[in-house]
Amino acid sequence: MAAAPRRIVVETENLTKCYGELIAVDSLNLQVEKGIIFGLLGPNGAGKTTTILMLLGLTEPTAGKALINGYDPTRHPLKVKAMVGYLPDNVGFYQDMTGLANLQYTAALNGLPPKVAETRIVNALEKVGLKEAATRKVSEYSRGMRQRLGIADLLVKDPPLIIMDEPTLGIDPEGVRELLDLIKSLARDDKRTIIISSHLLPQVQAICDQVGIFVKGRMIASGTIDQLGQQLLAGKQLKLELIAEPQDEALYHLCREFDGVIELKKDSQIITLTCAKDIRPLLAQKIVEAGYSLLHLHLRGFSLDDIYQQYFQQEEGAYVQNSAAQAKPSRAGTPLSGQ
Template sequence: MIETRGLVKRYGEFTAVDGLDLEVQAGEVFGLLGPNGAGKTTTILMLLGLTEPTEGWIRVLGHDPVRDPIAVKRVTGYLPDNVGFYDDMTGRQNLMYTAELNGIPRREAAAEIDRLLTRVGLAHAADTRVGAYSRGMRQRLGVADVLLKRPRVVIMDEPTLGLDPEGARAFLELIRQLADEGMTVMLSSHLLYQVQEVCDRVAIFVKGQMIACGRVDELADQALAGEPLRLELELAPCSNGLLTALEQLDGVAELQRLGGSGESVRLALVCRKDLRAEVTRAVASHGAAVLHLSQAGRSLDDIYRRYFADGGETGGRSTEGAA
């Protein structure tokens, strides 16, 4: 759906994007992750044909944004971090204006606008002036505005910035629904937990370079190779025999007892590899139940901190998992 090769963007002596090779597949949610100034927004602007690359090439559904930006805009929707609407017009009027700009017949547009306003949870505010909308409502109206022309790719720049936790959660659910329906979504963000929650794959940007790309588990294997991981679990009941069996599993470096109440016991296993399956089997063989099991130390936050702790050098510039 999206492909770049050797993409470079310079502003004078400053290189905003440096040698980007990227592929985004149909139906996935793809995250661009990095701090402000890492090159995420510049990449998006080049994909949309809003700025030209210094070197390299881009294809969006086979279209070249440099030579045919209109074709790209026909098949993509763009939600910037600060959506612009006419505050003195209602939500419905703003969407109708967008429909007119895109040549959608008024009767067809009216039915589609009603459907989209319901979908994004704004049916109750359809005839309220946008100047009275909260930021979350404006963002949801922005999604309706993007979907009105039925794009095949949606690109979002910091879509949850400024939203409260509940608003952000609902917005991420909407993004996931779009992907489940076959739409391709690219979003940029610096909010790690949100990217991890919704994205199928993630590209980490540092100083204009994509230094890693792949699923979160792939990035963990690459960035945290050799580091022990920590399994935290709660069991009931927990016999001495079960504790011994867990401690003797191949790959367990340490067993820590964290506490518990009643028959349940909370433990932590420091492991040299992922032993979740082995732990579950051992617990079942001793007639106990796993009440809780989580793997710590392999979150996107851990991965991100490791890349930056190494000055962005861990693994070098990578396109692992990009194809």
């Protein structure tokens, strides 16, 4: 893994898109390596979809440029479109055509020879489990089936880079799990690069190698989830969740006296330890040696949810401060300003 040269598939340089006054994407610099799953995270309206549209050449950037394998989507639309598969959040198929006919149309648009197209379509339908439904009209499909047909569509096209916009939106948990498994297999088995935009964090965390966090058109952080967590938690106190049996005073004492533990809190079953560093390996050993059975030991603050929330709060905070600073002159005259 480390020996392989790291190839950049998607790169943007100061990519910017404005809608009138509104800056949807603000000088975005992004690099995505080959073969990874990259998650674009952020709340609605953070500029994720606009970024994707610019990567696909479906809208023109106001400034800056995007490069897909070295090609600019606005200059070489065909080369880029041939390399990129796109799955929008509400993928559109022709309602009055069958699933099969839709895939055949895609194959024809991609200029596949009929023989190749046929085998690919059969394989794709099998992989997404739509073999039986292939001859039914798309208007009769459920949302989950449509999304899976979208994946089949990507498989027929067989591009090295796949971009998905909120792929799991509006699908039931079981469907989401299946979809994520499919996506994962697309990346792992076939060595494709995948970019996923989402605001549903746990799902993204489950499959993404790297993430970029978007807030108000800017990417405020990017890297692997571990990196983000370490960046964020550097110099901060860690919180450990611990459950062990039997839970008694001796256990509490053992924990309190342990090197590095600052504080202990009991919350019914769970003991929360505040500590200065990661003491999990030593602590676990000690507890087991003391004759307790360790049921749960978890370092809090490393889930994407926590990271995201932290970043988002910081960003919001900065924004509030900024607007407060701007508002200051007008408030200077009010009686409250002195207090």
